[in-house]
Amino acid sequence: xxxxxxxxxxxxxxxxxxxxxxxxxxxxxxxxxxxxxxxxxxxxxxxxxxxxxxxxxxxxxxxxxxxxxxxxxxxxxxxxxxxxxxxxxxxxxxxxxxxxxxxxxxxxxxxxxxxxxxxxxxxxxxxxxxxxxxxxxxxxxxxxxxxxxxxxxxxxxxxxxxxxxxxxxxxxxxxxxxxxxxxxxxxxxxxxxxxxxxxxxxxxxxxxxxxxxxxxxxxxxxxxxxxxxxxxxxxxxxxxxxxxxxxxxxxxxxxxxxxxxxxxxxxx
Amino acid sequence: xxxxxxxxxxxxxxxxxxxxxxxxxxxxxxxxxxxxxxxxxxxxxxxxxxxxxxxxxxxxxxxxxxxxxxxxxxxxxxxxxxxxxxxxxxxxxxxxxxxxxxxxxxxxxxxxxxxxxxxxxxxxxxxxxxxxxxxxxxxxxxxxxxxxxxxxxxxxxxxxxxxxxxxxxxxxxxxxxxxxxxxxxxxxxxxxxxxxxxxxxxxxxxxxxxxxxxxxxxxxxxxxxxxxxxxxxxxxxxxxxxxxxxxxxxxxxxxxxxxxxxxxxxxxxxxxxxxxxxxxxxxxxxxxxxxxxxxxxxxxxxxxxxxxxxx
Amino acid sequence: xxxxxxxxxxxxxxxxxxxxxxxxxxxxxxxxxxxxxxxxxxxxxxxxxxxxxxxxxxxxxxxxxxxxxxxxxxxxxxxxxxxxxxxxxxxxxxxxxxxxxxxxxxxxxxxxxxxxxxxxxxxxxxxxxxxxxxxxxxxxxxxxxxxxxxxxxxxxxxxxxxxxxxxxxxxxxxxxxxxxxxxxxxxxxxxxxxxxxxxxxxxxxxxxxxxxxxxxxxxxxxxxxxxxxxxxxxxxxxxxxxxxxxxxxxxxxxxxxxxxxxxxxxxxxxxxxxxxx
Numbered sequence: 137x138x139x140x141x142x143x144x145x146x147x148x149x150x151x152x153x154x155x156x157x158x159x160x161x162x163x164x165x166x167x168x169x170x171x172x173x174x175x176x177x178x179x180x181x182x183x184x185x186x187x188x189x190x191x192x193x194x195x196x197x198x199x200x201x202x203x204x205x206x207x208x209x210x211x212x213x214x215x216x217x218x219x220x221x222x223x224x225x226x227x228x229x230x231x232x233x234x235x236x237x238x239x240x241x242x243x244x245x246x247x248x249x250x251x252x253x254x255x256x257x258x259x260x261x262x263x264x265x266x267x268x269x270x271x272x273x274x275x276x277x278x279x280x281x282x283x284x285x286x287x288x289x290x291x292x293x294x295x296x297x298x299x300x301x302x303x304x305x306x307x308x309x310x311x312x313x314x315x316x317x318x319x320x321x322x323x324x325x326x327x328x329x330x331x332x333x334x335x336x337x338x339x340x341x342x343x344x345x346x347x348x349x350x351x352x353x354x355x356x357x358x359x360x361x362x363x364x365x366x367x368x369x370x371x372x373x374x375x376x377x378x379x380x381x382x383x384x385x386x387x388x389x390x391x392x393x394x395x396x397x398x399x400x401x402x403x404x
Numbered sequence: 405x406x407x408x409x410x411x412x413x414x415x416x417x418x419x420x421x422x423x424x425x426x427x428x429x430x431x432x433x434x435x436x437x438x439x440x441x442x443x444x445x446x447x448x449x450x451x452x453x454x455x456x457x458x459x460x461x462x463x464x465x466x467x468x469x470x471x472x473x474x475x476x477x478x479x480x481x482x483x484x485x486x487x488x489x490x491x492x493x494x495x496x497x498x499x500x501x502x503x504x505x506x507x508x509x510x511x512x513x514x515x516x517x518x519x520x521x522x523x524x525x526x527x528x529x530x531x532x533x534x535x536x537x538x539x540x541x542x543x544x545x546x547x548x549x550x551x552x553x554x555x556x557x558x559x560x561x562x563x564x565x566x567x568x569x570x571x572x573x574x575x576x577x578x579x580x581x582x583x584x585x586x587x588x589x590x591x592x593x594x595x596x597x598x599x600x601x602x603x604x605x606x607x608x609x610x611x612x613x614x615x616x617x618x619x620x621x622x623x624x625x626x627x628x629x630x631x632x633x634x635x636x637x638x639x640x641x642x643x644x645x646x647x648x649x650x651x652x653x654x655x656x657x658x659x660x661x662x663x664x665x666x667x668x669x670x671x672x673x674x675x676x677x678x679x680x681x682x683x684x685x686x687x688x689x690x691x692x693x694x695x696x697x698x699x700x701x702x703x704x705x706x707x708x709x710x711x712x713x714x715x
Numbered sequence: 716x717x718x719x720x721x722x723x724x725x726x727x728x729x730x731x732x733x734x735x736x737x738x739x740x741x742x743x744x745x746x747x748x749x750x751x752x753x754x755x756x757x758x759x760x761x762x763x764x765x766x767x768x769x770x771x772x773x774x775x776x777x778x779x780x781x782x783x784x785x786x787x788x789x790x791x792x793x794x795x796x797x798x799x800x801x802x803x804x805x806x807x808x809x810x811x812x813x814x815x816x817x818x819x820x821x822x823x824x825x826x827x828x829x830x831x832x833x834x835x836x837x838x839x840x841x842x843x844x845x846x847x848x849x850x851x852x853x854x855x856x857x858x859x860x861x862x863x864x865x866x867x868x869x870x871x872x873x874x875x876x877x878x879x880x881x882x883x884x885x886x887x888x889x890x891x892x893x894x895x896x897x898x899x900x901x902x903x904x905x906x907x908x909x910x911x912x913x914x915x916x917x918x919x920x921x922x923x924x925x926x927x928x929x930x931x932x933x934x935x936x937x938x939x940x941x942x943x944x945x946x947x948x949x950x951x952x953x954x955x956x957x958x959x960x961x962x963x964x965x966x967x968x969x970x971x972x973x974x975x976x977x978x979x980x981x982x983x984x985x986x987x988x989x990x991x992x
Contacts, residue, residue, distance in 0.1 A: 199516045232802065261548075264555035271557065305779055306825035306884075310839035310891055311815035314807070320838065324829045352543045362506055362543065365619045366513045368626050368650055 182371075193372050196363045200376045203359035204384065210273065210348060210355060211341045214280035218341075219334060221285025226292035227318070240289065247286035253347055255279045260351050276348030283344075284337055288330075291337075295330035296322055331399055335392030339385050346381070356380055449603040450596045455632040456588070456607075457621035460614045461547035463566040463662060464586060464636040468612040473569035476663060477577040480683045483676035490668070491535075491678035494559055500532040500539050501558040505546040507617040509644045510702045511564050523702040527581055528562035530694060531666070534685040546617060550574075554669040560682070564638070566662040575667035576675065578683045581690075582699060582709045585658030587639040591625040592651040594633035599656040602634075606659075610634075622650050638662070640703055647704075661712055726942070727755030730894050730926050736775055736785035736796070738768075738950075745771050746782070747950040753895060756924035760937040760958070763947035764973060769930045772947070773897045776928070777817045778810040789816045790894040815843070818888030820898040824880040826872040826887070832859065833868040836887045844891065851890070858886040862916050878909030882916055896920070898929040914940075934978065938962055946970045 182188045228240025247255065259282075260275040270278065299322050307317040349358035356377050364373035458464040466472040486492055494500050504512045504524055512522040520541045532539035542558055549561050552574035564584070567577045588606075590596035604610055613632060615621050621635035622645050635652070642654045666682055668675050689695045695709040731753035738746035746768050753759050761769040774780040776787055782796035794809050827835050836855035840846040846854070859865045862882035872880055881901055888896060898917070902910040914936045921927060921940040931937060937944055937958055944961040946954045946969075954967045965971050 195516050199518055202518065264553065269555040269557065302821055302823050302825040306821060309777060309814055309819035311811055311843050312839055313811060316842055321827055352545065362514060365507045365617055365623065366509055368619065368623050370623055
């Protein structure tokens with residue numbers, strides 16, 4: 137307002153910023169709107185052609201939703217044990233002991249080279265023939281832990297290797313024995329590197345846990361299939377299951393991304 | 405530009421909806437093939453695939469493959485001692501673990517609150533009661549139950565298992581607790597209402613396809629999948645499906661009779677005493693009318709507990 | 716050649732005695748028979764062009780690099796180079812004993828980023844030497860005070876400047892009470908304006924009689940703080956002696972050329988961070 141005739145270049149900056157923010161908001165609005173429209177159209181279309189029995193969904197929805205608890209439980213417990221297995225596996229893969237290294241490499245190769253569903257069946261149906269009988273839920277958890285542990289072994293190995301060599305050298309120069317260096321210096325830093333990846337795997341695990349439905353574990357997919365078959369309404373029940381999986385993965389992905397951002401900020 | 409993109413999205417989603425809508429569903433008229441057959445009902449041979457759908461590991465599959473050997477239970481005698489018998493274990497734990505496939509309405513299915521119901525469930529509950537323990541049901545896929553080697557995960561099957569010569573290698577059977585006829589059903593779209601319309605011999609002229617469980621066959625027909633128009637399963641299952649409005653009809657006479665019994669895994673622990681006690685309980689349930697009452701409750705007033713062979 | 720300091724009454728007994736150090740990286744001969752003796756309270760500065768082997772030499776002294784031949788004795792413990800059996804348990808323990816007698820400072824500081832400044836300093840004393848926590852904290856506090864960072868003990872490394880990080884690293888190394896401190900180009904990774912604070916601390920340590928071996932390019936600092944300057948070239952010690960002699964009046968042609976080129980190209984920089992004198 138000092139010199140009204142000559143606008144200063146910075147007087148236009150807030151306007152530029154505001155217009156960009158408006159454009160961004162509009163873009164997001166339109167993008168979200170597209171979601172709603174497409175989903176809405178599919179649902180309305182199914183409903184209008186009399187393919188969806190809403191009363192049936194209302195009646196059975198809660199029963200199917202009740203399986204989500206077991207889906208989450210199985211996933212949480214499995215990711216926990218997978219993390220431990222991955223830690224041990226990664227140490228093995230990085231070990232200079234040829235036997236430990238061999239065992240870890242064999243584990244990773246074997247698990248990554250066979251389908252998860254074969255592993256699940258193997259633990260539930262094949263192990264009893266050699267006298268190891270496990271109930272369905274533990275079988276599923278063991279198979280999922282075992283499977284994810286192998287994939288995460290490679291992630292953990294990369295994470296450990298991503299800790300700068302200088303950290304190890306500094307710790308060793310202080311006279312710390314190898315194990316202490318690993319436990320106190322390398323692993324805590326490697327863990328920070330791999331936590332986002334663990335979150336990613338957890339979201340994947342939520343979906344893969346549906347495979348344990350073949351063991352009659354009453355999780356989401358099992359319940360939806362049970363209800364669908366017995367009432368000849370697989371469309372509704374699979375839609376319900378898909379919707380719940382979707383909501384679960386979106387929710388956990390959101391937290392995972394926030395965590396990732398926080399970890400990224402914490403670095404250096 | 406933006407409007408154009410939005411328009412395209414809307415169009416695409418409408419096409420998606422259209423694609424999701426089965427051709428002959430809802431109020432739409434049936435497909436032309438079905439229409440013509442329906443116009444001239446009997447005696448004209450139907451133009452349908454020579455394929456019959458059955459559940460995995462069922463006697464219906466055995467029948468189609470020519471392997472079915474219906475059988476009766478072996479003689480059951482009271483053992484001299486119950487020491488170490490599975491019966492003792494069950495009584496100690498106070499629970500009888502019963503496996504059943506919950507995909508068979510009205511024998512075994514679930515309510516929205518998750519609880520179990522059906523004829524097999526009531527029979528299992530009654531057996532447990534007469535043994536002085538409580539029944540605990542668990543769902544297992546039928547092919548897993550019939551494969552044997554239960555590894556002690558459950559004690560008995562009360563799942564309308566047909567006694568066959570082959571299965572007697574794997575299981576100890578009680579006297580049958582009821583008898584159902586196996587029937588064939590056809591899709592309504594095929595227009596088939598009698599076996600005479602089938603342009604092939606049974607079972608030699610057809611190919612069997614299996615689904616994880618019998619009701620999946622009905623679902624495939626309901627979804628208008630083209631692979632088959634025929635299925636074989638228990639008459640009771642067909643009746644229940646027809647009652648619930650599924651697009652199938654029961655055709656022909658019963659194909660064969662099934663003697664349905666409780667089964668115990670032979671590879672498990674000693675169970676002579678358990679077998680005897682359960683057999684005694686079933687005998688009593690036949691005698692005191694319990695089974696007849698349950699049958700009439702679940703099978704639309706029919707009493708299926710009388711041996712049709714008169715034995 | 717053997718490096719013996721000029722007769723200096725304030726120096727004590729020999730603490731570091733490296734003999735016949737040879738080092739190959741693959742076929743590349745990097746150290747060609749190095750003998751180096753360092754006495755208690757002596758400050759030795761290693762200078763030379765990059766690639767002359769000075770960094771490799773001090774890394775061989777605490778076995779971060781395994782020498783191909785030769786032996787290292789630190790405070791009475793002698794360890795022979797043994798690249799064929801470098802990984803046996805007994806030998807790893809011997810090397811650890813050598814490292815307990817030395818403190819090492821790196822170009823990149825290598826503070827532990829997941830630990831506070833204080834935790835960085837007490838980690839090794841408590842877990843390796845079994846010092847009780849109270850005592851370790853007291854020692855750390857004293858040494859952080861000495862490097863001028865007592866107020867930063869609860870900060871995490873990410874919040875410190877490069878100069879502050881290196882000073883913490885010095886305090887951390889000294890918490891283990893090493894017989895000799897070894898610095899590998901401690902100011903090379905620092906922004907020019909942060910070099911001074913680190914050199915000031917090092918100079919103070921040198922004047923107090925801390926035994927140290929420093930690989931450095933800071934000639935002015937070397938002149939001020941060194942008892943002995945060692946000039947290396949192509950894996951050999953070319954010349955060694957008091958700073959005024961090696962830096963002021965070198966005998967060897969190569970040393971002369973190096974100093975001439977180095978001083979002319981770095982003259983401005985040298986002036987810019989003259990440690991506060």
